[in-house]
Amino acid sequence: MNLLARPPRQTTLRSAGVTIARRARTLPGSPGFLTAVAAVFFLVLTALGARQEGQQQPAQPETPAQEKQQEQQAAPAAPVQKTYVGSDTCMPCHEEIHTAFAKNPHQVVEAGKQRKKWANQACESCHGPGSVHAETVDAADILQPAKLKPAAANQICLSCHLNQKTNTGRMQGGHGRNEVACTSCHSVHGAQQGWVDRRPLAVNKQCASCHQSIWAQFLKPHTHPLQQNAMSCTGCHNPHGSVLPAMTRTVHANEPNCIRCHGDKRGPFVFEHAPMRLDGCGTCHEVHGSANPRMLTRQEQRFVCMECHSNIGVRNNTVGGIPPSFHDLRSPRYQNCTICHIKIHGSHINRDFLR
Amino acid sequence: MKLIYLLLLGLSIVAAQAQQPAEPQEAKPAETQTQEAQAPTQEAQTQTAAEAPAAGQDQATAAELTKFGGGVIDFGFRVISDVGGDFNTYRSVVNLGEGPRLFNLDWNLRDPSGRLWDNFTLRGNAWGGDPYNTARVAVRKSGWYDFSFDYGNIAYFNFLPSFANPRLQQGDFLSQRAFDIARRTSNTELHFLPGRIISPYIAYTRNSGFGTGITTFVSSGNEYPVANRLRDETDNLRAGANLQVGWFFASFEQGATHFRDNQQVFTSNLNPGNRTTPLFGQQLFLQGVQQNYGIRADSNYTRGYISGAPAAWLNFQGGILYNRPETDVNFQQANAGRFVVLPLLMFYDGQLDNATGMGRLPRTTGHFGFEVRPVSRVRVLQSYMTDRMHNTSSLLLAERLLTGGTTAAQNTLNVLDRLETNYNQHEINGLFDLTRRITLRAGHRYVWGDSRLRAPTLADLPAGQLESGEMRRNVGLAGLNVRFTQRFNVNASAEVSNGKRTYFRTGLMDYQRIRVIGRYQLFNSLSLNGNIAYLNNENPDPNSDYRFRDRQNTLGLFWTPGGGRRLTLLAEYTRSTVRSEITYIAPQFLQRELSFYRENAHMGTALLTLSVPGRASFQPRVTLGGSFFTSAGSRPSSFYQPLARFGIPFGRRVEWNSEWRWFSLSQAFYVYEGFRNHQFTTGFRLTM
Secondary structure: OOOOOOOOOOOOOOOOOOOOHHHHOOOOOOOOHHHHHHHHHHHHHHHHOHHHHHHHOOOOOOOHHHHHHHHHHHOOOOOOOOOOOOHHHHOOOOHHHHHHHOOOOOHHHHHOOOOHHHOOOHHHHHHOOOHHHHHHOOHHHOOOHHHOOHHHHHHHHHHHHOOOHHHOOOOOOHHHHOOOOHHHOOOOOOOOEOEOOOOHHHHHHHHHOOOHHHHHHHHOOEOOOOOOOOOOHHHHEOOOOOOOHHHEOEEOOOEEOHHHHOHHHOOOOOEEOHHHHHOOHHHOEOOOOEOOHHHEOOOOHHHHHHOOOOOOOOOOOOOOOOOOOOOOOOOHHHOOHHHOOOOOOEEOOOOOOOO | OHHHHHHHHHHHHHHHHHOOOOOOOOOOOHHHHHHHHHOOHHHHHHOOOOOOHHHHOOOOOOOOOOOOEEEEEEEEEEEEOOOEEOHHHHHHHOOOOOEEEEEEEEEEEOOOOOOOOOEEEEEEEEEOOOOEEEEEEEEEEOOOEEEEEEEEEEEEEEOOOOOOOOOHHHOOOOOOOEEEEEEEEEEEEEEEOOOOOEEEEEEEEEEEEEEEEEEEEEEOOEEEEEEEEEEEEEEEEEEEEEEEEOOEEEEEEEEEEEEEEOOEEEEOOOEOOOOOOOEOOEOOEEEEEEEEEEEEEEEEEEEEEEEEEEEOOEEEEEEEEEEOOEEEEEEEEEEEEEEEEOOOOEEEEEEEEEEEEEEEOOEEEEEEEEEEOOOOOEEEEEEEEEEEEEEEEEEEEEEEEEEOOEEEEEEEEEEEEEEEEEEEEEEEEEEEEOOOOEEEEEEEEEEEEEEEEEOOOOOOOOOOOEEEEEEEEEEEEEEEEEEEEOOEEEEEEEEEEEOOEOOOOOOOOEEEEEEEEEEEEEEOOEEEEEEEEEEEEEEOOOOOOEEEEEEEEEEEEEEOHHHHOOEEEEEEEEEEEEEEEEEEEEOOOOEEEEEEEEEEEEEEEEEEEEEOOOOHHHOOEEEEEEEEEEEEEOOOEEEEEEEEEEEEEEOOOEEEEEEEEEEEEEEOOOHHHOEEEEEEEEEEEEEO
8 A cells, every 4th residue: 555645536525524625725724823713613603503504404314425425416516426336346356355354343234234225335335336436446436434534434433333332421532522533443344353453462552552651651660460461451441432531431330440340449438538439549549550559649658648638727628638636757657648547448447447 | 260271271272173274364454554554662562561472462363264263372381580689579560470371362263054153252361370361252143142251360469568567667578558369350241132223231240359468457556467368249230221223322221239348357466566665654565356347238220321313413422320339337346455545545455346337329420412513624522421429328336445354445436427429521622624634623621519528537627517629620622633644643632721629639720731642654664653741730729839740752663674574673762750749737747848759750662573584484583672661759760671582483373482571670769679580481372
């Protein structure tokens, strides 16, 4: 594949977020402050007009590829009407992909086991009708999701995959906000491990390809065992999104995924330690890795505790209490708070977490 | 474990004998090749994982399948040298042992008839004595069922002398908070009729932890390191159904969780504790203690979820969950020795405690969001989320203090406690395609919440009054996505907040967070990756005066001249700095002092792989490199993991891999926690 080749013309792709290069020239070439203001203003106006525009739309296509087909048919300048020709037509030229695709989970589309209307037309379910492309053999005559904007490519995927529970929280997630393309992680045609390799080694590789600085933290001495392939990034994070910050996966009753393994920290405790509920484990722990024992955020334990437990005088609506006056931190006995406050994550017996 | 290990080995051997001659290996799809070329750095890092024979694992992800299936098996033997330095720290950080190992098993079984399953996958990782074992069984028949079973066993050993040890300065290296436990998790799911209009499912998850450790028995004026036996189990059973009708999707789930904790604390030896001096002329000591925890918790929850795309320009999703976990407590304690009630200056030599308690935590969570695409250039994402939990609890404690075998004092204590938390978040993002290659994003997030909880023991609040906290945070959001060519793309995002209220002194307040991820494929053989992460958080309140700054910059490259046939170079370097300053109140004088934390770290990974010229089926490879972490600041540390690895394929089915690796940890302020260790691993990789 020649990656230096110019991408083909995209001027006929006008829907589902597909940008038209021609129209782009009507906007300022360089983003500045005025452009940003205008963009925000435009956002508000268009959001308000969304419903009205939606009412004017004809019958909705099932996939973005169909939508493009409809638009192309409606375009008066379209010289040739594109039609579906079936996957067998694609096979002679794209034999490698066809062979690999036979072992891909998307094969169910081709086989008509799901989405029966796309039986024998799996290629065109994403790439759009291919009659013209089959005749001209021109890449510009077929929809290429890999060369679309991520948002447009994602809409093609989401036309089938939106309605899945794993997408819960997609709109709150960083990948959704930043328009990370589905194909960044998923192999649509690949045969070797389906559409995504779920082995921890492969998952971690995939995530680390973008989040390198996060992965580097696992080189520290005190970490979760991701380097040993005992865990994977997706064990704690849902790459499709989550209602929790940092796309943290939830378990059971929307609880943070930490308790999937650390079940003894789940509670409810008779005496709760508030940060566990209010700010989560990251209040005290560097969950990706730390040079400090127990993945703590500070080199000595007293600092982890005392930085919060120093409210005195003006509280300013913060919680955390005040330091007990009889603890002399100059003595090693009092420098490690969990020596006595054993049940620091929450206690069932003692309100000071002593047992 | 050994039984399962043998079973897996036996299965693989039987399957290997039963299989037919393999067909020629298929050419790798171009798409896969491109992906590999674009994702260089992670390969370097993951190849520094602690198992040598997995070296070629990512190169041949799945074996060619015969009629009945096929797979990959990595097995071998690991030898480790004597650990120089502190063995307990080695076990706390690395914990790899020696002996035969099944490093990796990846097996796909084919059903020749095609009636029972479409795909049957069996995977195992690090079996035979390593501290981390995983297994997965996945069986699927499209349109009929989808079954998966995941198992993980993680040994958690932690015995760091520097951690929570007040007698360290006297040369006592016994950690008073130590663990030698195993945590096992398993998850079994069975989905019926996946992809159909109605798809029911049932799932079972189990998590357990068991082992031993060291904890402290705390009494007034002294604390005593004692043995700790830990055992807790969590079982979760859930069932539900998915409904898919046209553009509308709904899911309903009912689940139940049961938790048990049967922890015990005990000793029968004379224990002087951490107090080395008499208290008012009396020497405190512990003669024996027995604590039995009987914690039981149950939780039933109901969850509903909907999503849909009623129009091409609109998606929506939402969910609600109601959960009411309940905990019941039963606790007994008996201890003998010499103890004191400090406020009363009353000495006694025995204690019997009996406690019962309960906690109730009703919790409701809801979220709703939608995405609108009014025109092709514009997308608007809006979401709302709320999470409300109110814990009410009580404890009834009956306590008897004994002197000379008779009751000296008797006390019954009834304690009520409470924690209420309401969390809310609203977020809106607008995305605008400025050009075909540039997407801008702007948005706003408002996070607010309130909490009421029991005031601390010495709080300056009237007795019985709850402490309250608030959180108010306005966050401005911005993003930029630039795709200059397929070779160069940049994704940047920023958050800026002028927080008004935060729960904790160290919580996010006035903060700026910036993230930039970029990738540039300079040539077909050379690609560069970069990360910039920056977080600056300040709490200007004079009571806190908190300043926190975290920077992490990463640069990586992947060089594969000539398509990587002879040489590949993977390298990555990360520079990380953490700077934190906050005042706290030193409790001995109630004076303000400064908590000052610094970490200036360098992290890196490099792997150079050389292939000896020869036939592809007999082309030895040598890999040199490793990873390092070194930091200065509050806890200067150096952690090195250099490695050398070679692999010699014998035909297309067998490869001999060997690896040498060195682990070295040193900490300037805690020299007794350093260790050094050589490891040599050799084994075979069979592809069938």
